[in-house]
Amino acid sequence: MALKTSWIISLKALRRNKLQTALTMIGMTIGVATVLTMIALGSGAQSAIQDQVKAAGMNMIVVKAGNYSAQQEAVPDDAIEPAAYSGWPQRGGWGSGVFVPGKATLLRSYFHPEDDPFAVHDHPTARQRLGDSEAGLGAAATLTIADADAIRRIGGVQYVSEGVHENAHVVYGDTRWFTRMHGDDVSMPRIKRAWTFVHGEYFSKRQEANAEQVVVLGSIVAEKLFGTENPVGKTVKLWNQSFKVMGVVSTTNWMVAPAPGDDEFDAIYIPVTTVQKLLNLSKLNDITVTTQSTGEVTRVSKQITELLRVRHGITAKRPDDFQVISQAHKALTGGGMRTDVQRAVVGNVAGLEKVTLDQLGKTLDRASATMTALLGSIATVSLIVGGIGIMNIMLLSVTERTKEIGIRRAVGAKAQDVLLQFLLESITLSVVGGLLGVLIGYIASASISKVLQWSTQVSLVSVAVSFGISAAVGVFFGYYPARQASQVLPIASLKYE
Amino acid sequence: MTPNVPVISIKKLTKTYQMGDVAVHALRSVSLDIQAGEFVTVVGPSGSGKSTLMHILGCLDQPTSGQYFLDGKDVSRLSDDEVSTVRNKKIGFVFQGFNLLTRTSALENVELPLLYGPDPVSATERRARAMAALEAVGLGSRYEHHPNQLSGGQQQRVAIARALLNNPSILLADEPTGNLDSRTSVEVMDIFQSLKKERGITIVLITHEPDVAAYGSRIISFRDGVITSDELNTRRRTARGELAELPEPLEESA
Known part of the structure; x- marks a missing residue:
């Protein structure tokens, strides 16, 4: 079956459970927004330190x-x-x-x-x-x-x-x-x-x-x-x-x-x-x-x-x-x-x-890089939590939708069609959630620098990284539930009420 | 298909379930031929094996032993993917519980088999075909309704429209009237009878009610996994005639 058709099926399935879809997506959105904001704050601080050092004439x-x-x-x-x-002194010195x-x-x-x-x-x-x-x-x-x-x-x-x-x-x-x-x-x-x-x-x-x-x-x-x-x-x-x-x-x-x-x-x-x-x-x-x-x-x-x-x-x-x-x-x-x-x-x-003052500059660089890494890794935890949220909901959804899976199987859906549907659902959740997260993270960083006067820096790399992680989370945490869904037996599901 | 080749031909079909230490013999070496255009009703008490037979006929389950020829092709030992295609192309299901997707319009429910077909069908064609099928069961005006906005009879008609969308060789109905009142039951049976008469569709209907079984052209009785009787129905009920005698429906005017 064409990927496009599978995707349409997934979108329709997601639309049928709007509240659940929205709640699952929020997990991902918050995760990505946090990662982005944290990295923005971190690299903002880093470049601020660099700027100060440069302004100081270092x-x-x-x-x-x-x-x-x-x-x-x-x-x-x-x-x-x-x-x-x-009497030329210190010749050679x-x-x-x-x-x-x-x-x-x-x-x-x-x-x-x-x-x-x-x-x-x-x-x-x-x-x-x-x-x-x-x-x-x-x-x-x-x-x-x-x-x-x-x-x-x-x-x-x-x-x-x-x-x-x-x-x-x-x-x-x-x-x-x-x-x-x-x-x-x-x-x-x-x-x-x-x-x-x-x-x-x-x-x-x-x-x-x-x-x-x-x-x-x-x-x-x-x-x-x-x-x-x-x-x-x-x-x-x-x-x-x-x-x-x-x-x-x-x-x-x-x-x-x-x-x-x-x-x-x-x-x-x-x-x-x-x-x-x-x-x-x-x-x-x-x-x-x-x-x-x-x-x-x-x-x-x-x-x-x-x-x-x-x-x-x-x-x-x-x-x-x-x-x-x-x-x-x-x-x-x-x-x-x-x-x-x-x-x-x-x-x-x-x-x-x-050398020593030079090293001070390098140390400052390193310190702020470490800070960025720290903030980034804390935020990554929230991404993983978002991913587990998706997995949770998807697993629950497999049980809840056993009957739906059975109906689809009865009218001719192959195991892989069901797998693809569930996988695409979780990928859609995480990617759309991720995109929203990028948007919110961007707005959050901008408001932080505006209101708190902290310098933030949203780089293309950090957007790509957080978005990439969210898509990966969708695939990774979506695969297991999707596999579970595809292994549901057609008759077992029809008997399920 | 040549008239001589039966649509359904099962040979020494056995199905054994392992329930803990006890082996349950749901089917004990059942052999049966069903010709094209027959309206077979299968009756029997619960636990007689009729539902198991239905699942195997519908390629939802595979037999422990024996062979099942559908349109002359052995489908009892196919892979999951091949069996899915057989279900999609050759078999239409109508269930007791309707089995429609909730929060999904009647039209989209009917379209479902086309999404899983081996050949891609464009969205406009899907819609057109589903619409035609809905109109055939008299629900053309309610295509946007969700199952919870439809009566039981209407839901079952949506399910029938879905079952017939790919022009299957056989239509399998598992207690299709089990959740319906008597008048709606007669309406559904009318649809089945006219399908047999007008389109020559082979129908296998499972029921535990002898009243419902009486609409079929051939009645097969099951008990303890074996066929106890298999005879042509000489006193067939005709739903159309009975409908005319029943009082005007209240539900349909809604």
Whole structure:
């Protein structure tokens, strides 16, 4: 007999017992809805943790030009070394960067081409770029946009933003405000996950490519210059040049409110290309990199180091002319630790501290994955309970419907027709119940995130899994009763009242 | 089928049930031939083996030994699937308890055999054929009624319509009037008699009431698993004539 006919028979049989059908289905619906909601909550929590970690900058790496942690300024390859000099300490110890208090000497006496008063450079030399606190401590203008592009090609890298930082006066009408100027890439709002735009938006890729004179104001700057006015579309002056205001940026982070003097919101953002053009710079102060996952920070940091060493032609025994700083690095160096200890730690166990914080990220990932699995398995129990409910009802139904089976057998139904009918009934119950469950689970997850503000995430996989389980439950728990039904003897059933 | 080959031919049919330690001999080597177009009534007290015979004739049960030829084909040793097809195609059942599916319309009840046929039948054809069968038993206007909305007589007529849907070789009726009042019983017997007369259907009817048995053209008596008498009925009752004499029905006007 055609499957379609069997299915029609099953549907008719189910329709004859509406209440029973509905009650059985509810079991399945609740099961599937629970599984879906639990998984949604679990993976919501997981991605929320990931988001927090990312928002905290755990996946952020900053590559800074210069390397003060190496303590003594490296002798540039092109430096002219006085032949008579013999007191060069720690030859060969560069890579370790061990800090020896008291022996810090800045080897300024070396002649460096950049120091040549007659040389004409296309960028301010390290010495000229005062205002960079690192200047003189190994700051070297070595990072370029080409370096940033090379970093972009490393696997696992999410966003890369070139950075040039200066202090600048912003002028609007008669109002002046001295603030921090950041020359950045368009990807900055995606790197700074806590950012939100009060007005307007960030400058576009095209504006960056064309080095247009556009500016995004930090909320503090906007307030100082414009008060409550919407500055978008207005023109401010910077270095006596006109800049069109594109947007105003603030933060969604309620823990740290924007305040005058901070680096993010008492600041203005200009395309890095514009800054380079106007200030005649070809080098960068830093490159901000984010990784796709928190767990990759160490690997990516390492790769960046290797890449830049090759690009900058640094030989094995020379120290880096840049610093790769991850959030871990900052956490360790920013915690009120004695400066000398900090330097010693960062210098000596750079790998270790990165690994530990990296592992914290991984642990958080694992913990939330475990939670999802736990919630999912608890919910699966409810699915199984729903399945047993179906089996129960179907078994009861076989006894109750012995006569119906007998009638069907008498008019010519084969044992397998009866088997198929009962099997299709339970599959229909569980699949329709499951579909309803998916719907209810989806609504439940959506309302939970709306009302309780918990983050939930209904993934296609979780829908497929819970739906698949419900169909499997229908087959699995439906088979035994169906088999029982098919084995009912035709005469026995006709005598049954 | 040639007239010489009997529709039903059973040879030395034995059926023994094992009830605990006791073997119950329901049928003891019964042989019987029924020709096409006969209206055979089987009478006997309960426990005489007539119901067992009916189950075996209807392919609902298989004999312990002996052979059963239906339309010249041995059906006593067929597989469950083959027997199901035989039931579907060649046998129509009418039961004492009507055996209709509850909460299912008369039309859908009548359609039932077509759902299990070896050849697929389209939904529209199923409906058309079932409708025609219902009209033949005078219930065309009540096709949407559920069994609980129909009287006993009407339910039995739905059952007859269902039994005849696949144009079976034999119609087996097990105490078809057992649950009906006397007037309705006569109506049902009228249907059977006209089926025999107009369509030449072979009918085997089982009853314990000699009154009902008297409508048949041949009466077979059973006792303790053996045939005690098998004779042509010379004093046949005709339901049509009796119906005319009975007072107007109250039930049918409802």
